[in-house]
Amino acid sequence: MKIQAGCDIQLSAPSPAPLVAxxxxxxxxxxxxxxxxxxxxxxxxxxxYVDSFGNLCQRMTAPAGSFRxxxxxxxxxxxAIAVDPGGxxxxxxxxxxxxxxxxxxxxxxxxxxxxxxxxxxxxxxxPGYDQVDAIREFIRRNxxxxxxxxxxxxxxxxxxxxxxxxxxxxxxxxxxxCRALRIPARMVVGYLLGLKPMDLHAWFEAFVGGRWYxxxxxxxxxxxxxxxxxxxxxxxxxxxxxxxxxxKTDSMHVWVREVESAGLAG
Numbered sequence: 001m002k003i004q005a006g007c008d009i010q011l012s013a014p015s016p017a018p019l020v021a022x023x024x025x026x027x028x029x030x031x032x033x034x035x036x037x038x039x040x041x042x043x044x045x046x047x048x049y050v051d052s053f054g055n056l057c058q059r060m061t062a063p064a065g066s067f068r069x070x071x072x073x074x075x076x077x078x079x080a081i082a083v084d085p086g087g088x089x090x091x092x093x094x095x096x097x098x099x100x101x102x103x104x105x106x107x108x109x110x111x112x113x114x115x116x117x118x119x120x121x122x123x124x125x126x127p128g129y130d131q132v133d134a135i136r137e138f139i140r141r142n143x144x145x146x147x148x149x150x151x152x153x154x155x156x157x158x159x160x161x162x163x164x165x166x167x168x169x170x171x172x173x174x175x176x177x178c179r180a181l182r183i184p185a186r187m188v189v190g191y192l193l194g195l196k197p198m199d200l201h202a203w204f205e206a207f208v209g210g211r212w213y214x215x216x217x218x219x220x221x222x223x224x225x226x227x228x229x230x231x232x233x234x235x236x237x238x239x240x241x242x243x244x245x246x247x248k249t250d251s252m253h254v255w256v257r258e259v260e261s262a263g264l265a266g
Contacts, residue, residue, distance in 0.1 A: 002074060015064050020242040032077075040067070044062065081223065102186045140220070156172040167218050187238055198254055
């Protein structure tokens with residue numbers, strides 16, 4: 001299926017402000033870029049690099065005053081995400097090197113303190129994919145999706161205690177409980193077709209059965225129509241705008257829609 005997605009971000013700064021943006025998806029096994037547009041208003045010079053997680057990052061300095069970043073992409077994506085009920089775990093000694101970092105605790109995911117919770121959540125589930133799906137279902141049933149219930153310092157432990165959060169908080173809980181069971185798990189930020197209310201979205205992936213599988217506790221069933229933009233250990237690694245100066249985000253508009261023919265809308 002073809003999906004057009006994009007966002008329009010309005011920023012402002014009292015003086016020139018360095019920033020790193022992470023707004024460009026990459027082509028891969030489950031998605032392919034057909035066309036892309038990325039614009040700054042006013043125009044500034046930018047340098048692109050690939051970070052340690054493989055994300056495309058754009059480094060620039062926003063001018064004083066108003067600054068707009070507009071990005072949109074047309075992609076061919078999978079209509080359904082892969083699932084593997086009953087699939088077994090990947091032994092740690094067989095994990096690829098790059099997956100090992102996703103076994104470790106991180107800023108918002110203190111997995112080393114949650115093993116007992118994780119064992120209770122997956123009690124009776126077959127090791128591997130079914131354990132991760134039990135974690136996803138536990139989050140969906142026990143944590144309320146509530147806008148404004150968390151902030152930039154909320155950890156997975158806070159979300160489990162408060163029993164409320166938004167998509168990033170749901171993901172942090174999933175990441176923490178997976179890692180507590182020695183299952184590599186990484187955070188994903190991107191677009192999801194049909195998300196309500198529409199915004200950029202977060203979910204998590206777990207490495208079981210020799211590959212990554214997507215899990216989204218905000219949805220009642222597995223859904224395709226996704227465009228991952230960034231991967232990381234938690235929200236600290238996948239910020240779409242990292243402000244390195246006196247920069248304010250004034251507004252952000254996000255859209256995702258299915259299209260029948262190639263070409264970006266004007």
